[in-house]
Amino acid sequence: MLLSEAIEAAFGTVITLKNSLHKDFELIGLAPLESASPRHVSYINQEHYVKELKDSKAGAVLIKESLLGKIPSYIQPLVVENPHLAFALLSQLFAKRDFVNCEYSESNIHESASIAKGVSIGKNVHIGAHTVVMSNVVLADNVSIGEHCKIYPNVVIYRESEIGNRVLIHAGTVIGSDGFGYAQTAQGEHIKIEHSGKAVIEDDVEIGANNVIDRAVFGETRIKKGSKVGHSCVVAHNSIIGEHSLLVAQVGLAGSTTTGRNVILGGQVGTGGHVHIGDFTQVAGRGAVSKNLPPKSKWGGHPIMELDEWMKFYVKLRRLLKTQKNTKQNN
Structure with missing residues (x-):
């Protein structure tokens, strides 16, 4: 038009x-x-x-x-x-169509792949050699899955998502859903932003149960080679996770978060949008990442601070609370 x-x-x-x-x-x-x-x-x-x-x-x-x-x-x-x-x-x-044509004849499924009963397969889906797709999985149009993958029950993979080789995706995970993006009118109404990008999972990645990996507004959300994502994590639109990184359970990454390689994020770590975490950096559990973090460093706490500083701060805080408690008891 x-x-x-x-x-x-x-x-x-x-x-x-x-x-x-x-x-x-x-x-x-x-x-x-x-x-x-x-x-x-x-x-x-x-x-x-x-x-x-x-x-x-x-x-x-x-x-x-x-x-x-x-x-x-x-x-x-x-x-x-x-x-x-x-x-x-x-x-x-x-806005692009998501689900699901169920036109198996127009999909490319390798003869050695194993497809369980109850799987929904859309148009132009590719499934590589020796990949196993378990029951109640939904694969939307134009999804690509490589070789030697395991897609566990009740996984949903939205349109145009790309899954590499030797990828494990555990039960209940959703790949390529819309990100949480809205614009407000003057009256406070929320207008949905349609996400036209995709989600890409590279080779040798494992994604735990009940994760959400959003597709991008434009371009890609990408989890790079060898990374492992624990249970109940959220990777928001346009985020990029570097090679061989570890996201422990309940990590939440806001939109356009990026990391270098071999980053470790402890349980319940959260990030603000548009921050970068450098190579080989670690964030302790429940750390709140609100700024860019340099490579080869360790962080924790909220507000985020270097881990040694955070631990000293925590010890001093406990001592202060104990002193205040003793003062009240003595009075």
Whole structure:
């Protein structure tokens, strides 16, 4: 559809475009600034992303009026009060189908693969040699699973997810679901952002039971080779887990968290969005990662601090509480 048609269909009375189009074009979708083509729309919601405009090939950008003068002449500015909300509304025009065609004849299943009864298999699904798919698994359209994998009962793998070789995914896990992404209207209503990316699990990864690995808004959420994820963890959209990392039970990673290789996150560690944890870094259980952490370091606590400092702080705190208790008893 044309850009002008998409704006009319998506915005309605919720969003007002504050400028006229100086160019119209056939719109194929939404994309981030760094990968957008002249037939994509992107958006900027914070000023520090403006520097990425000079290298972007986007056909149009949703932007606030205060940033209008910083748009290159070859990009169509779409001036709106709330670019994040406008992006959410446009994303719904390009939502992809998730489930499930059940057209086995159009899928590529190796003759040595073992598929249990009750498995739902969508269109254009690939399952490699000697892979075992157990009962009540759901594989949506365009899923790819490599060789020598085990997919345990009640796993759901959403569309376009890619699973490497020798991967174990335990019961109840969901791969490639939408991330938790919404934009708010002025009235406080929550408008869903459709996630058009995918989830990728590389070779030799093991994922425990009842995990959620979200697909990306754009691009990929990726768990790299050899990493192990414990039970009941959440890896949010656009996160990247480095090679041979360990996520212990109940770890929660907010969107766009990235790690280097051989990172260890203890039980119930949580991260804020858009933080990076360096190679060979460890975070003790229940640590709250709110900032980038350098490589080869150890951290703990909330607020996060280096582990030795956290342990000394904890000892001093216990001593202080004991002193206060004794003082009250003596009085």
